[in-house]
Amino acid sequence: MSTGQDQLKELLQQNRQWVKRVSPDLLASLEKGQSPKCLWIGCSDSRVSPTTITNQPLGSLFEHRNIANVISSTDGNAMAVVEFSISLLGVPDIVVCGHTECTGVATAMIHEEGQEDPSKDHLHQWLVPTRKVYQENAKALEALDPRQRVLELGRLNVAASVSAIAATPAAKAAWANGQPLRIHGWRFNMAQGLLEDLNMTHDGSC
Structure with missing residues (x-):
């Protein structure tokens, strides 16, 4: 053994x-x-290694990964990564990539205030933005079957992170200065091994 x-x-x-x-x-x-082609923001899940699923060599992707690919303006770590990639590396594309079967998204959905597990305090706090997305869309989400509910919350969670990046001073400054910058929302299908464009790209044009 x-x-x-x-x-x-x-x-x-x-x-x-x-x-x-x-x-x-x-x-x-x-x-x-380094001169990466994009900033890749993804989930920490061991089954979703960015360079592996995109068949890219070292140096191609500037990566930031966390539980459930959450981007929040209150997270200094994520904000520093966004600023570094835009202002210093000049990446033309940012990809926020969620995935199917995301335990982080499912955890945010089932957690209820007042039922916190002390051994997961930091995890519950981390998932507050995703839980907020769930609460804002609860009526539509609860009309879905459990698996589709998690899948749709995952999509909405990606959209929230895309919007959060688009609202950063770094992104706004890039667009104001004519710097090419596109922020995309993708999803990795675990069963198929395929990436899906969720068609929620921000490019500063609106």
Whole structure:
């Protein structure tokens, strides 16, 4: 039976195998700096690795991941990532990518005030923006069957994050200065392995 220590050793060993396969030219270019094609904001879920599902090499995506791909103006970490990617890296595209079977979204939906589990205080606090989206759309969501309800809340949650990024000073400044910037909402279908454009792109034109 493998132990936790064995699994960690395997990660180190796999890294050495990877180095043997990767192009030395790629590593040399990465050492000089980065010029990612987009900022990817996704869920921390281990099944949704951005560079894997988009078949991209190192350096292609500037990534920010958290539980349920939540972007809120009160989250200094996320705001710093958005500002860095727009103002310093000049990325032309930002993708907020949710996914099917998202436990974070489901947790936000079933949690009720007054029923907090002390062992999950930070998780419940983190999901407040998603829970707010649920409350604002409760009537329509509760008319759906449970699986479709989680799926639709996930879509609305992506839309809320897209709107939050579009409202940031960094995005507004980019558009005011004529800097190309498009903010997209996508979803990864776990069963199919496919990405879906949810058609909620902001480009500063309205």
